[in-house]
Amino acid sequence: MSTANSRHVVSLKNQAAWVVVSGTLILSAAMGIRQTFGLFIGPFSFDRGMPVTQVAFAIALHNLVWGFAQPFAGAAADRHGSAPVVAFGGTTFAAGLALAALAPSGAMLVVGMGLLVGIGVSCTTFGVVLPAVGRLASPEKRSMAMGLASAGGSLGQVLVVPLTQTIRETSGVSTSLLVLAFLMLAAAPLGIVLDRRNPGGAPSREPPAPSLRAVLSQACRHPGYRLLTVAFFVCGFQLAFIATYLPGYLFLCHMPAGLGATALALIGLFNMAGSWACGWLGGRFRQQTVLGWLYLIRGIAIGVFFLLPKTVGSVVVFAAVMGLTWLGTVPLTSGLVAKVFGTRHLGTLFGVCFLSHQVGSFLGAWLGGFVFDATGSYTLLWGATAVAGLLAAMLHFPINDTVAENPARQRGPART
Incomplete structure (x- = not known):
C-alpha cells in the first residue's frame, strides 16, 4: 500500500509539473508578445503616418477587450476545459498580429492589435492558465504553483522583447x-x-460547488472581493502605462537608443524572481497584506524614479524594482479569490476581477498618448501612477480573507 501511495504521489507531482511548465510556456508567448507593443508606437507613427493617439488607442483597446472577454474565457475554460479555449485564443491572437503587420490604415490596426489581440490574450493568459494550475495544486501549494507559472510567464518578456527589437x-x-x-x-x-486532472488534488477536498450564478452573487456582495477588484484597476493602469510609454519616455530624456527595450527585458527578468517570491510569500503570510506592501513599494519606486535625474543606472534600478513587483499581484489576487471562494469557478471570478484590471490598462495605455499629444509631456501620468499605487495599498490591508460559506449549503441569503 505504501508503494502504491508513493507512486500516486509521484504521479500527481509529475502532472502538476507538466501543467506548470505548459502554463509557463503559454504565458511566456502571450505576455511576452504583448509587452512588445510599446516598441511599435514610433514606427507606426513615423513610418506609416499614424497619429500617436491612434496607435495608443489600438494598444489600449486590446487591454479593454481583454478585460471584457476574460470572464467569458474563464467561464468557458471552467466548463469545457482549457484546450479549446487556448487553441481559439492562440489562433485569434496570431490573426490580430498578422492583420496589424499588414494594416494600411489606423482602422485596420485597431481591429487587429485592438479587437483580435484582445480576444486572443483573454484566452491565453492568467484567467485561463492560472485556474488550471490552481485546481491541480493542493491548497497549501496553490499560491506557490501560481507564482511559478506567473514567474515563468516573464521568460517571454525577457526573450521576446529583445528579439522583437532586433x-x-x-x-x-x-x-x-x-x-x-x-x-x-x-x-x-x-x-x-492544462486539462490534466488531479483525482486526489484540491477539488476533491472542497465542498460541492455552488452554481455559477450563486457564487457570482455572493462575490459581488463580498466586501473583500469588491476591494480587491477596485485595487486591481490600479495594477492594470500602472503596468500598461509603463510598458507602453517607458521606451518613448526614455527617448525624450535623451537616454541611449535601445535602453527602453533593455528596461522592459529587465522588468521581465526580475519579475521571474518577483512572481515566485510573491507566490512563496502568499503561502506563508496573508495574501492581502503582501499585496498591500507590493503596491506601496511600487508606488514609491515610480515616484522616486520620476523625480530623480535619469541615468542608465537609475533606469536599471527602476526596472529591477518594478520587475520584482510587476506581476506578483496576479498569483496573490487569484490565490486570494481561490481561498475565499474555492476553485470551481475560479476562472470566472478571477475574470470578473481582472476586468477591473483591464479597464485600468485601457486608461493607462490610452491616456498616456492622449496626455502626451495634448501637453507634450508624460508628467501628469507619472504622478497619477505613483499616487494610485499608494491608494491601492490602503485598499488591500483591511480585506477579510475568511472562507466564504458555500451558497449551496445556506438556507437563507448568502452571508458576506
Missing part, C-alpha cells in the same frame, strides 16, 4: 509582427496539457 530594426515592423504571430500559433496546442 527583428524590427533589421527586417521591419511587418516581419517582426508576423514572426510573433507564428510564435503564438506554436504555443496554442499546449492548452491540451
Whole structure:
C-alpha cells in the first residue's frame, strides 16, 4: 500500500509539473508578445503616418477587450476545459498580429492589435492558465504553483522583447509582427496539457460547488472581493502605462537608443524572481497584506524614479524594482479569490476581477498618448501612477480573507 501511495504521489507531482511548465510556456508567448507593443508606437507613427493617439488607442483597446472577454474565457475554460479555449485564443491572437503587420490604415490596426489581440490574450493568459494550475495544486501549494507559472510567464518578456527589437530594426515592423504571430500559433496546442486532472488534488477536498450564478452573487456582495477588484484597476493602469510609454519616455530624456527595450527585458527578468517570491510569500503570510506592501513599494519606486535625474543606472534600478513587483499581484489576487471562494469557478471570478484590471490598462495605455499629444509631456501620468499605487495599498490591508460559506449549503441569503 505504501508503494502504491508513493507512486500516486509521484504521479500527481509529475502532472502538476507538466501543467506548470505548459502554463509557463503559454504565458511566456502571450505576455511576452504583448509587452512588445510599446516598441511599435514610433514606427507606426513615423513610418506609416499614424497619429500617436491612434496607435495608443489600438494598444489600449486590446487591454479593454481583454478585460471584457476574460470572464467569458474563464467561464468557458471552467466548463469545457482549457484546450479549446487556448487553441481559439492562440489562433485569434496570431490573426490580430498578422492583420496589424499588414494594416494600411489606423482602422485596420485597431481591429487587429485592438479587437483580435484582445480576444486572443483573454484566452491565453492568467484567467485561463492560472485556474488550471490552481485546481491541480493542493491548497497549501496553490499560491506557490501560481507564482511559478506567473514567474515563468516573464521568460517571454525577457526573450521576446529583445528579439522583437532586433527583428524590427533589421527586417521591419511587418516581419517582426508576423514572426510573433507564428510564435503564438506554436504555443496554442499546449492548452491540451492544462486539462490534466488531479483525482486526489484540491477539488476533491472542497465542498460541492455552488452554481455559477450563486457564487457570482455572493462575490459581488463580498466586501473583500469588491476591494480587491477596485485595487486591481490600479495594477492594470500602472503596468500598461509603463510598458507602453517607458521606451518613448526614455527617448525624450535623451537616454541611449535601445535602453527602453533593455528596461522592459529587465522588468521581465526580475519579475521571474518577483512572481515566485510573491507566490512563496502568499503561502506563508496573508495574501492581502503582501499585496498591500507590493503596491506601496511600487508606488514609491515610480515616484522616486520620476523625480530623480535619469541615468542608465537609475533606469536599471527602476526596472529591477518594478520587475520584482510587476506581476506578483496576479498569483496573490487569484490565490486570494481561490481561498475565499474555492476553485470551481475560479476562472470566472478571477475574470470578473481582472476586468477591473483591464479597464485600468485601457486608461493607462490610452491616456498616456492622449496626455502626451495634448501637453507634450508624460508628467501628469507619472504622478497619477505613483499616487494610485499608494491608494491601492490602503485598499488591500483591511480585506477579510475568511472562507466564504458555500451558497449551496445556506438556507437563507448568502452571508458576506
